[in-house]
Amino acid sequence: MKLSPSPARGIVAAARPSTHSPTYEALLRAGPRLRPLQQVHARIVVVGLHRTRSLLTKLLTLALSSSSSASVAAYARALFLSVPDPDAFLFSSFIAAAARSGRPADAISFYRRMSAAGFAPSNYTFTSVVKACADLAASRTGRVVHSRSLVEGFESDGFVQTALVVFYAKSANLHIARKLFDRIPKRTVVAWNAMIAGYEQNGLAEEAVVTFRKMQEAGEEPDSTTLVSLLSACSHIGTFNLGQWVNDYIEHKGLKVNVVLGTSLIHMYARCGHVEKARKVFDEMPERNIVTWTAMMSGYGMHGHGQQAIELFQQMRLSGLLPNDVTFVAILSACAHAGLICEGREAFVSMKLDYGLVPRVEHQACMVDMLSRAGLLDEAMRFIRIDMEGKASAEVWTAILGACKMHKNLRLATMAAEQLLAIEPENPAHYVLLSNIYASVGRMDQVEKIRNLMIDRQLMKQIGYSSIEIDEVSHVFRMGDASHRQTMEIYRYLDGLMDKIKEAGYLPETGSALHELEEEEREVALRFHSEKLAVAFGIMTTSQSTIIKIFKNLRMCGDCHSAFKFISLVSRRAIVVRDNRRFHHFEQGLCSCQDYW
């Protein structure tokens, strides 16, 4: 019976005598609290009502709506199994609760029991089970459940279909996800969010933004979940303008900045080159958790502000929050990028001793990176032998290799590169690195051999590109690009710039150029690296006070790094480059990475 919210409501309710049994009343009084519920349960057993389905159902649903913990889960499971003849209602309550509280395997196994017992799942049941399949990445089961839902006639059910969109997106089947999404009759904000997040999580940030635009065209208002995915997309592509728009939107609409949204803002600002703005958001957040602190520390780390990362870490410890393994990845990588060897060693010991955390490959890679960048190559190799028992991953060898190039250790470099080829024979970047090393010592026979190997294995070099945003328009350049409509001016401007920096003492590092070219050609090839085109375009089209911000999809090469230092000097401009590893702030001939990169 539905009661109208009239003043008589209280009177009606009070006047109606209870039709429940005393035991049922006791359950209601106990509420969603485990201990009192278990006491009533004991009484149910004592009076011999322990096989009464209605009582056990109420007991179970109350227990499931109490705070979810391992003990609740175990209790609920045992309770369910004690019911002699569970009905569809009991099954779906249990399945929904399991899916909701992080026990997807239970949800699926009870879905199977339910089917075996001859009950047809409802749309509620399907939604929960599909979510469970998505969480477990159980792609085969998910597809079977999907076909069953079609048989049961839920092809147009918004809830079931949205859950399926999430499921297919998590299984990287974005085409299917999109098809289902397009067929949802009334797309709610949750459906849009699922699709946008799906693209974002599969690395298709641009597609996520495009879908967001479609959402706006469809007249659907974004909520904080939409904005979180959008901010992630901005962080990936490095589109500061859209990120800033999100911030303005939040302020304009007076949306509450919850922990997740605030953390996303911090991440976006840091990844788009604005650590100070990230810090401002951090300082203004009413509530912060470990993810928030870690995001801020890693933001400092990628800008080379290791000391600030450490300070924040100390503050966090004082606030009583416990760091986890991701926090230590942030700290160690901050130390590696800032050359803070002592602090890094200390943190590595502390994570094991003070927090009982077991170092994972990521932590070990940070340590090797840190030691080898600092020129402590012997110690780095000892770390691999002892701490890693000689089993180094591709990341670790890449770190060693990078350091070898920096510190001109050709013997070790060759060894590291060969290891890399053995571990990841399908990664073209390793071949290019190794051949560059051979080229730099004049071993052209080896260079040729590696080139042929690449051709045999049909490996293509990953294509590098750089982008720069000017007046909210993103300009993308590839090496030797001639597609920009101002190409002629850009190249002319770049030529002038290169002449000026040569006068100032710049020497081209031809080791960074393509290995198959002759010396003079290499210098020309270097000159047209995508980031150089982008920087020339940026300087010529913006005013003196504008900071030039460039985004590069690959690691910046040594020659460009050196050239940019000189460019910042002769043009008296501040230049910020975000490559796939970190930020470089160039100013007055120096880089914030102190040439640790």
Place this chain on the structure above:
DNA sequence: GTAGGGTTAG
């Protein structure tokens, strides 16, 4: 007779 669903951060 009973309750229950899909989306988000390092």
